[in-house]
Amino acid sequence: MPNDAKHEATVFYADNRFERMARRQGGVAREQALENAQAHIEELKSDFAEWLEQEMQELRTAISQLEGHSSDMPSLDRAYQSCAHLHDVGATMGFELVTFVANNLCEILAAMKAGAPNDKDAIDCHIDALMLAKTEPYRHISPEQVPEMTSGLRRVGELVSIVPADNNK
Amino acid sequence: MKNPTVNLRDLVILVADPNAYARRITNGILRGFGANKVLEVEQALSLFQVLSSQKIDILLCDTRLPPHGGLMLTRTIRRNANNENRTIPILLMSSDTGESTIKNARDAGANIVVAKPMSPKSLYDRLAWIAFNPRPFIDTATYFGPDRRFKIEGYPGGVGRRKGDKQVEVAEEVGPGLAQDDIDNLFSAARKGQPDA
Numbered sequence: 001m002p003n004d005a006k007h008e009a010t011v012f013y014a015d016n017r018f019e020r021m022a023r024r025q026g027g028v029a030r031e032q033a034l035e036n037a038q039a040h041i042e043e044l045k046s047d048f049a050e051w052l053e054q055e056m057q058e059l060r061t062a063i064s065q066l067e068g069h070s071s072d073m074p075s076l077d078r079a080y081q082s083c084a085h086l087h088d089v090g091a092t093m094g095f096e097l098v099t100f101v102a103n104n105l106c107e108i109l110a111a112m113k114a115g116a117p118n119d120k121d122a123i124d125c126h127i128d129a130l131m132l133a134k135t136e137p138y139r140h141i142s143p144e145q146v147p148e149m150t151s152g153l154r155r156v157g158e159l160v161s162i163v164p165a166d167n168n169k
Numbered sequence: 170m171k172n173p174t175v176n177l178r179d180l181v182i183l184v185a186d187p188n189a190y191a192r193r194i195t196n197g198i199l200r201g202f203g204a205n206k207v208l209e210v211e212q213a214l215s216l217f218q219v220l221s222s223q224k225i226d227i228l229l230c231d232t233r234l235p236p237h238g239g240l241m242l243t244r245t246i247r248r249n250a251n252n253e254n255r256t257i258p259i260l261l262m263s264s265d266t267g268e269s270t271i272k273n274a275r276d277a278g279a280n281i282v283v284a285k286p287m288s289p290k291s292l293y294d295r296l297a298w299i300a301f302n303p304r305p306f307i308d309t310a311t312y313f314g315p316d317r318r319f320k321i322e323g324y325p326g327g328v329g330r331r332k333g334d335k336q337v338e339v340a341e342e343v344g345p346g347l348a349q350d351d352i353d354n355l356f357s358a359a360r361k362g363q364p365d366a
Contacts, residue, residue, distance in 0.1 A: 010308040011316070014256035018180060018226045022300035027176025028203040030293060037201030037289035044197060051190050084233065085188045088264050091286035092194055099286055103264075 041092065048093050052134055058082045059130075063123055073113070080109040086130070097133035100143040100150060101126055104157045111161035119160040129153060175297045177204035181224060184209045185216045185239070186231040186262065191285075195229060195262075198289050202296070211235075213242050220246075220254050227299070228254075231285075232263040232270070239263070240270075240277045247278035247313045255313070256306055258299050262287065266347045271355050278314025280304075281356055284349045291349055298353075317356075 062079035066072055083106045090098035105126040132138055143150045182204055186192045192209045199207050210216045212235045232239040239261050261274050264285040274282045283295050304315040
């Protein structure tokens with residue numbers, strides 16, 4: 001290691017208002033805070049179905065624009081973004097299967113962005129799975145409860161996410 | 170201290186997330202925790218406008234924040250020596266929990282990463298961890314941010330590498346993503362023999 005002043009570490013404690021204030025007495029006790037937060041989430045559920053439908057529609061639109069134009073990066077980005085939104089929110093709102101399928105589809109779309117071919121069938125089966133996952137019988141179940149479906153989607157994802165070695169994208 | 174109570178009242182919390190619905194959820198969770206000053210932005214330009222106009226006490230930032238992502242943004246905040254918010258706690262929210270992403274987040278200067286989708290519990294416990302496990306800042310030619318070699322006494326289960334620390338347990342790379350416990354461990358695990366930590 002060079003014996004140069006600029007390579008030496010300066011160690012200091014910064015005045016941190018968050019640490020000072022967050023440790024004050026009088027905060028909401030953890031269990032109560034978690035309960036309150038869950039209540040806020042429950043309130044949001046009233047319009048979650050509408051949001052989910054809108055996001056699904058945006059995903060389908062972006063996917064349809066990809067057909068025949070697998071190198072359409074803006075559409076691919078929009079599809080990935082919608083899919084990521086579904087992933088990020090699904091399980092928090094109690095739709096674990098939506099998060100699982102969206103995560104799998106995100107990986108396929110990420111591979112396409114990296115140069116993997118556009119496999120319409122693979123994408124369509126994930127869209128179908130998302131449509132199923134948001135319906136009443138499936139929205140309350142976890143991925144572990146439908147092992148055939150989850151392992152099948154994983155396998156499809158693995159098969160179509162292979163990026164050609166000579167791809168320079 | 171096990172399960173400490175975090176008092177978020179009057180703390181200014183900035184939530185930066187491109188997903189409007191996710192921002193609503195995070196805002197709602199924080200208000201459930203007792204926060205009463207939660208601000209939201211959807212991209213980096215708005216974030217810097219807020220940072221330049223008022224004091225923020227903690228930043229919760231999605232790793233996909235446009236245009237360059239939360240890791241780049243964290244690096245920018247930490248590396249700008251003239252930025253008065255340089256030492257604010259930064260909690261990154263990430264749906265990509267690959268080990269390399271988590272390591273990059275740590276090396277960018279994030280205090281901790283919480284995996285998306287979030288639960289109230291996962292967020293609360295990491296806010297408590299930031300509040301009750303203060304760390305010194307390290308300023309070197311190649312890194313500015315919270316000490317990455319910190320000793321930890323309890324939650325979230327990870328440990329450092331200093332004398333007296335417990336055994337390090339970093340998750341093995343078994344898949345594309347890490348569980349939240351593994352993320353915590355990776356954050357608290359020290360890197361050996363590095364001059365910049």
